[in-house]
Amino acid sequence: MASSREGIYLMAFLLLFSPSELRFSEAATEDPIPADWPHQFHALMFMNRTGTLQKLDLWYDWPNGRNFNIIQNQLDNVVTYDLEWNNGTSFFYTLDSSDPTCQVMQVEVGILRPNWLQGATYLGQQKVDNFLCNVWEKVDFIWYYEDVLTRRPVKWIFYTGYTAHVMTFEVGAVLEDPNWQAPVYCFSENEKKNDSPNFGPAVRGGFLGSLMRRIPPWETM
Numbered sequence: 001m002a003s004s005r006e007g008i009y010l011m012a013f014l015l016l017f018s019p020s021e022l023r024f025s026e027a028a029t030e031d032p033i034p035a036d037w038p039h040q041f042h043a044l045m046f047m048n049r050t051g052t053l054q055k056l057d058l059w060y061d062w063p064n065g066r067n068f069n070i071i072q073n074q075l076d077n078v079v080t081y082d083l084e085w086n087n088g089t090s091f092f093y094t095l096d097s098s099d100p101t102c103q104v105m106q107v108e109v110g111i112l113r114p115n116w117l118q119g120a121t122y123l124g125q126q127k128v129d130n131f132l133c134n135v136w137e138k139v140d141f142i143w144y145y146e147d148v149l150t151r152r153p154v155k156w157i158f159y160t161g162y163t164a165h166v167m168t169f170e171v172g173a174v175l176e177d178p179n180w181q182a183p184v185y186c187f188s189e190n191e192k193k194n195d196s197p198n199f200g201p202a203v204r205g206g207f208l209g210s211l212m213r214r215i216p217p218w219e220t221m
């Protein structure tokens, strides 16, 4: 009887201190750890989704609990907006006046925390995009490349192969409030009932925001 109770305590211990965290604390004295994300920044990125190139504006705004991905496919006029709130609500929309589209999604996790890379496994150094980088892996999620000299992110690759190259990284840049207002048709009942929005390839097959939240709903579309 006593031993089975000990077994439960041991299981609880193992659940609380998962192997990745143990590895992290053991390695902390030797291996570099990724820099926390600045609480507010703007990054312009080039994305490669199995050959489809995209320009992506990322506005990360932790104090205001919001994250914005503004995506445009190469030589395509359609801009897709992925506006994420820390309460789990995401708005995916276009502003095309002839065919306004919006889908509201509710997920269980908020936006990435500034220290979301904590506990990642250090893989060593690698020259990437012409920068010498420290490389970490979060298993089944991401490979992350950080410039050794400046500690800025250079590149990351999601487990689906979706790849980001960071072109600019403006620490402290904030997108002004009016730009965070989702369009009115996101709030109409008709749009909410429409569960097959006509999003282009910018969205299908792995959307940054969804991936960031570890949920790729568009993979199956």
Ligand SMILES: *[C@@H]1O[C@H](CO)[C@@H](O)[C@H](O)[C@H]1NC(C)=O
Residues within 6 Å of the ligand: 048, 049, 050, 051, 052, 053, 161
């Ligand atoms: C994009 O990724 C594919 C592999 O998925 C690769 O073959 C191609 O060279 C990449 N394109 C660019 C411009 O990096």
Ligand SMILES: *[C@@H]1O[C@H](CO)[C@@H](O)[C@H](O)[C@H]1NC(C)=O
Residues within 6 Å of the ligand: 085, 087, 088, 089
């Ligand atoms: C989350 O916050 C956004 C922005 O304030 C709001 O539009 C949305 O309704 C909120 N979602 C929930 C579930 O409260």
